[in-house]
Amino acid sequence: MSPHVPSSDSIRTVALVGGTHGDELTGVALVRAFQQHPERMQRPGLDVTALIANEAAIAACRRGVDGDLNRSFAAAELADASLHSVEQRRAKAINAQLGPKGPDTATDLILDFHSAASDMGLNCNITGEDPFLFRLAALAIHRLAAEPDPLAVRCYQFPAPTGDAPYLPTIARHGMGVEVGPVMPGSLNAAIYFPTLCLAHTLLDLVAEYAAGRWPDAPLPLDVYTEIDTIPFPRDADGRLTAMVHPERTRRVYQPLQPGDPLFLDFHGRTIPYTGAPGLYPTFVNEPSYLAKDIALCLARHSQRMV
Ligand SMILES: [Zn+2]
Numbered sequence: 001m002s003p004h005v006p007s008s009d010s011i012r013t014v015a016l017v018g019g020t021h022g023d024e025l026t027g028v029a030l031v032r033a034f035q036q037h038p039e040r041m042q043r044p045g046l047d048v049t050a051l052i053a054n055e056a057a058i059a060a061c062r063r064g065v066d067g068d069l070n071r072s073f074a075a076a077e078l079a080d081a082s083l084h085s086v087e088q089r090r091a092k093a094i095n096a097q098l099g100p101k102g103p104d105t106a107t108d109l110i111l112d113f114h115s116a117a118s119d120m121g122l123n124c125n126i127t128g129e130d131p132f133l134f135r136l137a138a139l140a141i142h143r144l145a146a147e148p149d150p151l152a153v154r155c156y157q158f159p160a161p162t163g164d165a166p167y168l169p170t171i172a173r174h175g176m177g178v179e180v181g182p183v184m185p186g187s188l189n190a191a192i193y194f195p196t197l198c199l200a201h202t203l204l205d206l207v208a209e210y211a212a213g214r215w216p217d218a219p220l221p222l223d224v225y226t227e228i229d230t231i232p233f234p235r236d237a238d239g240r241l242t243a244m245v246h247p248e249r250t251r252r253v254y255q256p257l258q259p260g261d262p263l264f265l266d267f268h269g270r271t272i273p274y275t276g277a278p279g280l281y282p283t284f285v286n287e288p289s290y291l292a293k294d295i296a297l298c299l300a301r302h303s304q305r306m307v
Pocket of ligand 1: 020021024114
């Protein structure tokens with residue numbers, strides 16, 4: 001048992017979730033494949049279930065029908081019987097099945113499978129601080145990097161939300177997102193699907209090893225990319241877009257951004273350079289679902305920690 005993770009923190013019940021966003025089909029295909037062959041997700045000592053989160057959104061091939069399911073799990077919203085949108089009803093049903101959110105939850109770990117159109121590669125997404133999840137991510141990253149056919153996986157950290165977090169994985173004791181790309185919304189990319197499946201199997205293997213007390217003791221180095229900022233699109237006084245993400249940047253996700261680097265290209269062909277702090281890593285670059293949030297790209301700070 002790792003000295004960095006409390007030994008009392010046993011993990012028995014695991015839920016694999018796909019289709020939290022209905023147009024992110026990688027997780028949908030992966031969960032349906034596990035549902036067809038449940039023996040493939042079972043591991044000794046674990047009780048593993050697979051859940052499609054939002055069938056209505058999948059049928060509509062949209063992120064959500066009335067809203068964003070992954071913003072519908074705040075405790076106050078789950079407790080509010082007057083809320084009846086498609087996503088609010090699904091959140092309550094999922095909370096009844098896998099939760100309830102809080103100390104009495106039935107689920108020790110949720111792995112929630114998402115995809116991005118941006119060329120993000122494979123990511124273990126962790127919100128805030130969770131020593132178990134960082135250790136799990138580090139072990140998965142090191143194991144997959146050492147395979148004969150190695151897979152690169154990154155650890156992406158979202159800042160801890162202030163107050164009542166609305167994300168689906170928060171109904172379990174531990175919740176990790178798996179974010180993979182590039183996969184266009186409403187489509188599948190076989191070159192991403194199978195590495196995602198491989199990562200899912202590796203995470204399940206590692207959780208079973210943890211449950212059996214077989215994690216190594218030695219701390220591991222882990223590169224963490226922490227999202228610290230977002231950059232909006234350039235707009236005119238009427239709020240209309242005046243520029244697109246520069247094509248040189250669209251191709252350079254996770255490559256450090258320096259002042260003066262081309263960032264946007266306006267509709268007359270003029271380049272707008274980046275003027276912010278040096279050495280930050282662009283992520284979710286030109287992500288279609290982020291346009292509505294007026295996010296052209298996110299910026300992450302790289303650090304390394306021992307976990
Ligand atoms: Zn998503």
